[in-house]
Amino acid sequence: xxxxxxxxxxxxxxxxxxxxxxxxxxxxxxxxxxxxxxxxxxxxxxxxxxxxxxxxxxxxxxxxxxxxxxxxxxxxxxxxxxxxxxxxxxxxxxxxxxxxxxxxxxxxxxxxxxxxxxxxxxxxxxxxxxxxxxxxxxxxxxxxxxxxxxxxxxxxxxxxxxxxxxxxxxxxxxxxxxxxxxxxxxxxxxxxxxxxxxxxxxxxxxxxxxxxxxxxxxxxxxxxxxxxxxxxxxxxxxxxxxxxxxxxxxxxxxxxxxxxxxxxxxxxxxxxxxxxxxxxxxxxxxxxxxxxxxxxxxxxxxxxxxxxxxxxxxxxxxxxxxxxxxxxxxxxxxxxxxxxxxxxxxxxxxxxxxxxxxxxxxxxxxxxxxxxxxxxxxxxxxxxxxxxxxxxxxxxxxxxxxxxxxxxxxxxxxxxxxxxxxxxxxxxxxxxxxxxxxxxxxxxxxxxxxxxxxxxxxxxxxxxxxxxxxxxxxxxxxxxxxxxxxxxxxxxxxxxxxxxxxxxxxxxxxxxxxxxxxxxxxxxxxxxxxxxxxxxxxxxxxxxxxxxxxxxxxxxxxxxxxxxxxxxxxxxxxxxxxxxxxxxxxxxxxxxxxxxxxxxxxxxxxxxxxxxxxxxxxxxxxxxxxxxxxxxxxxxxxxxxxxxxxxxxxxxxxxxxxxxxxxxxxxxxxxxxxxxxxxxxxxxxxxxxxxxxxxxxxxxxxxxxxxxxxxxxxxxxxxxxxxxxxxxxxxxxxxxxxxxxxxxxxxxxxxxxxxxxxxxxxxxxxxxxxxxxxxxxxxxxxxxxxxxxxxxxxxxxxxxxxxxxxxxxxxxxxxxxxxxxxxxxxxxxxxxxxxxxxxxxxxxxxxxxxxxxxxxxxxxx
RNA sequence: GCGGACGUGGCGGAAUGGUAGACGCAGGGGACUUAAAAUCCCUUGAGCUUGCUCGUGCGGGUUCGAGUCCCGCCGUCCGCACCA
Numbered sequence: 001x002x003x004x005x006x007x008x009x010x011x012x013x014x015x016x017x018x019x020x021x022x023x024x025x026x027x028x029x030x031x032x033x034x035x036x037x038x039x040x041x042x043x044x045x046x047x048x049x050x051x052x053x054x055x056x057x058x059x060x061x062x063x064x065x066x067x068x069x070x071x072x073x074x075x076x077x078x079x080x081x082x083x084x085x086x087x088x089x090x091x092x093x094x095x096x097x098x099x100x101x102x103x104x105x106x107x108x109x110x111x112x113x114x115x116x117x118x119x120x121x122x123x124x125x126x127x128x129x130x131x132x133x134x135x136x137x138x139x140x141x142x143x144x145x146x147x148x149x150x151x152x153x154x155x156x157x158x159x160x161x162x163x164x165x166x167x168x169x170x171x172x173x174x175x176x177x178x179x180x181x182x183x184x185x186x187x188x189x190x191x192x193x194x195x196x197x198x199x200x201x202x203x204x205x206x207x208x209x210x211x212x213x214x215x216x217x218x219x220x221x222x223x224x225x226x227x228x229x230x231x232x233x234x235x236x237x238x239x240x241x242x243x244x245x246x247x248x249x250x251x252x253x254x255x256x257x258x259x260x261x262x263x264x265x266x267x268x269x270x271x272x273x274x275x276x277x278x279x280x281x282x283x284x285x286x287x288x289x290x291x292x293x294x295x296x297x298x299x300x301x302x303x304x305x306x307x308x309x310x311x312x313x314x315x316x317x318x319x320x321x322x323x324x325x326x327x328x329x330x331x332x333x334x335x336x337x338x339x340x341x342x343x344x345x346x347x348x349x350x351x352x353x354x355x356x357x358x359x360x361x362x363x364x365x366x367x368x369x370x371x372x373x374x375x376x377x378x379x380x381x382x383x384x385x386x387x388x389x390x391x392x393x394x395x396x397x398x399x400x401x402x403x404x405x406x407x408x409x410x411x412x413x414x415x416x417x418x419x420x421x422x423x424x425x426x427x428x429x430x431x432x433x434x435x436x437x438x439x440x441x442x443x444x445x446x447x448x449x450x451x452x453x454x455x456x457x458x459x460x461x462x463x464x465x466x467x468x469x470x471x472x473x474x475x476x477x478x479x480x481x482x483x484x485x486x487x488x489x490x491x492x493x494x495x496x497x498x499x500x501x502x503x504x505x506x507x508x509x510x511x512x513x514x515x516x517x518x519x520x521x522x523x524x525x526x527x528x529x530x531x532x533x534x535x536x537x538x539x540x541x542x543x544x545x546x547x548x549x550x551x552x553x554x555x556x557x558x559x560x561x562x563x564x565x566x567x568x569x570x571x572x573x574x575x576x577x578x579x580x581x582x583x584x585x586x587x588x589x590x591x592x593x594x595x596x597x598x599x600x601x602x603x604x605x606x607x608x609x610x611x612x613x614x615x616x617x618x619x620x621x622x623x624x625x626x627x628x629x630x631x632x633x634x635x636x637x638x639x640x641x642x643x644x645x646x647x648x649x650x651x652x653x654x655x656x657x658x659x660x661x662x663x664x665x666x667x668x669x670x671x672x673x674x675x676x677x678x679x680x681x682x683x684x685x686x687x688x689x690x691x692x693x694x695x696x697x698x699x700x701x702x703x704x705x706x707x708x709x710x711x712x713x714x715x716x717x718x719x720x721x722x723x724x725x726x727x728x729x730x731x732x733x734x735x736x737x738x739x740x741x742x743x744x745x746x747x748x749x750x751x752x753x754x755x756x757x758x759x760x761x762x763x764x765x766x767x768x769x770x771x772x773x774x775x776x777x778x779x780x781x782x783x784x785x786x787x788x789x790x791x792x793x794x795x796x797x798x799x800x801x802x803x804x805x806x807x808x809x810x811x812x813x814x815x816x817x818x819x820x821x822x823x824x825x826x827x828x829x830x831x832x833x834x835x836x837x838x839x840x841x842x843x844x845x846x847x848x849x850x851x852x853x854x855x856x857x858x859x860x861x
Numbered sequence: 862g863c864g865g866a867c868g869u870g871g872c873g874g875a876a877u878g879g880u881a882g883a884c885g886c887a888g889g890g891g892a893c894u895u896a897a898a899a900u901c902c903c904u905u906g907a908g909c910u911u912g913c914u915c916g917u918g919c920g921g922g923u924u925c926g927a928g929u930c931c932c933g934c935c936g937u938c939c940g941c942a943c944c945a
Binding site for chain 2: 252339731735848
């Protein structure tokens with residue numbers, strides 16, 4: 001064995017070996033128990049980011065460990081390859097989105113290979129290839145046939161300069177993020193998926209996902225947003241001609257109906273719009289509401305504003321009462337019915353509004369002993385209590401009163417119990433080129449016609465022009481012109497493409513089953529799904545994970561597969577962070593005549609490679625002067641605090657960076673990158689290598705203590721990996737390595753070295769293979785990638801000597817080393833015999849003795 | 862505002878209610894070396910009177926015993942948000 005482990009030659013050599021032997025190819029026909037380990041597939045942006053390395057290293061350790069435990073493991077990789085950046089590159093650099101994307105894939109695949117991940121590349125897929133998106137089109141048609149896809153007019157953010165629809169996230173302060181143009185609301189006919197049909201199931205299903213973080217389940221629960229209450233009708237008293245005679249409101253507090261003091265409709269409510277037609281003041285008010293900002297800060301401080309329409313509605317429970325109708329800026333058109341009844345005493349917004357406009361505030365829920373109808377103060381009472389001042393509801397608790405009002409409304413026919421969801425149907429139309437074409441044809445005679453399945457895939461044209469804004473598919477000279485499949489007359493293709501979240505809603509199914517003639521085979525899916533462990537970033541907690549759950553359930557409902565929840569366990573890993581370095585620089589903006597127009601203080605950022613970091617501070621290499629050390633934040637190009645995984649691999653080898661990704665920080669938390677840290681990892685790789693070199697098959701003699709440490713490490717590391725507590729597994733391995741280093745040569749020591757190699761094999765596979773070639777030869781002769789996890793006798797884990805803490809009044813005074821299982825009496829006697837204990841007791845009488853066998857003795861004086 | 866997570870040495874972090882600080886990084890001292898690198902050994906929570914005191918954001922409580930459980934604060938981060 002050579003002196004040093006040389007990753008620059010060993011890494012590539014073993015990667016080639018794994019490739020040639022197809023070690024990580026999942027066998028569909030295997031009789032072994034199965035395990036599907038999946039990390040969220042990357043967008044091919046160009047380079048692998050350090051966050052990818054962390055994500056895929058975690059999955060890789062688990063996949064390799066599962067293989068060692070005798071599982072048939074499916075651990076695939078692919079590319080979420082459609083999306084905006086490719087079109088941006090096309091516009092900026094004049095390249096083709098497809099060429100750009102495929103080049104990126106090739107580069108990133110090579111990068112992933114250099115990290116030595118145990119992936120089944122035979123199942124690689126890219127969502128931008130017709131072999132993938134053609135099947136997606138087929139599934140979309142199946143969902144259409146199943147009634148889960150429909151078209152409707154919907155308002156979108158329209159960028160009039162780029163001539164495209166923008167996602168909400170792409171609208172910044174009302175302007176398009178690229179063009180800077182004021183964004184318009186535009187009505188477009190768009191394709192929708194009926195995710196709201198599954199709102200209840202998706203919510204219920206969360207309860208079965210024991211392997212998901214509570215945080216993610218809560219986020220999805222809030223997103224789905226189930227509210228139960230009463231929807232009821234307000235009749236307008238003496239409605240003016242041309243106005244609706246009634247409108248519906250929704251409330252979760254029907255119990256508070258006797259406290260109602262006004263009704264309010266949203267500015268975009270049909271009633272308000274109708275009133276505006278004949279009344280300029282109403283129109284002006286509506287316009288004012290529209291201008292209101294939607295940022296969090298603006299909403300926080302926004303004043304409640306209302307416009308009294310002069311209309312009045314009858315109180316459904318008390319015909320003697322009527323309520324004024326306001327148009328109010330705090331009522332949202334797209335939630336519930338866009339209209340509310342207001343009970344100021346028990347709702348903060350209603351109270352703010354009532355106080356401002358001098359409307360009555362009547363208590364109907366008792367706040368403890370406080371039952372007076374007169375409601376004082378500016379804080380609404382929203383707690384439980386007994387109904388008061390409420391006619392037939394008096395004396396009931398809130399929940400009972402809700403039920404009573406709903407029952408009465410349903411009996412009398414003016415309302416019914418209703419569930420309202422925050423979740424909206426999923427709009428999937430995008431006016432973009434680089435996405436899956438929506439497989440429909442618009443025919444003047446026949447309407448909307450699905451593309452017949454034998455004509456799939458509908459492929460994207462290659463010859464497209466990005467020199468002018470807008471959707472290239474729309475202005476392509478020939479692509480959209482087709483004959484109607486039904487009547488044969490000239491017709492037009494749908495030129496919208498699917499939201500890329502559709503692509504990622506079923507890729508995990510295609511990984512498990514890849515027939516050429518259909519999206520997947522349900523029997524093959526049943527063999528691999530659900531994914532045993534899914535790993536990815538928390539940023540996908542809602543959209544991707546909810547869409548994937550929905551898509552799977554939708555396919556189940558139409559009989560395409562028999563899986564309800566695609567991901568049995570989910571793990572959301574933290575980010576990789578790094579210090580930032582900056583200097584505050586004064587910038588003078590001078591006019592042409594030399595006068596100063598503006599002075600700003602800007603932070604100039606420096607990359608870690610421009611900076612020398614010592615324990616005292618940081619200096620810039622260029623001038624030797626100090627720089628400020630900023631916050632530790634997620635690596636990002638704009639903050640210049642990125643490190644390139646490729647450079648780390650070139651310097652320290654794949655195993656060192658993998659080890660770093662697993663060390664120190666718990667995997668769900670952020671991991672601060674440090675130069676010193678990666679150097680330490682590089683040193684540990686070499687330290688293990690030296691240990692492997694000390695393996696001596698001929699050594700003899702037993703070292704019981706080391707045997708036990710070895711077995712304890714095997715058990716603990718296995719437990720830690722299964723819990724994804726990689727940082728603890730790493731610490732255990734360090735401990736065993738130190739113990740082995742200190743031990744004198746023996747057969748036990750050689751055995752421990754061999755075990756150590758197996759324990760690090762999932763984490764440092766290249767080093768392990770290189771060592772196994774010497775140490776493992778003779779027992780299997782094969783690769784450590786195919787080796788089994790070390791076995792041990794659980795009985796041997798038990799220590800025969802234990803250290804027992806001795807406390808006096810709860811404070812540690814001494815420790816005793818005794819045989820395991822020493823009796824309570826003996827422990828007590830030994831504790832009392834201790835000088836330190838006697839000194840601490842200082843003659844006091846021992847009143848009580850607590851003995852926890854093998855752990856501690858506490859003497860209470 | 863609502864919901865959630867977290868607060869432990871210089872830093873990342875360990876710790877089924879039972880010896881707080883495992884393990885790593887950084888620091889200090891030493892060995893080897895002409896020297897450096899590499900490696901190895903010792904040391905490293907604070908304070909003082911060197912065997913004692915204090916120490917897990919703050920204040921209470923439960924307990925023989927609390928980083929851990931309960932109550933009330935403070936702070937940081939994340940998600941959602943005029944959701945009726």
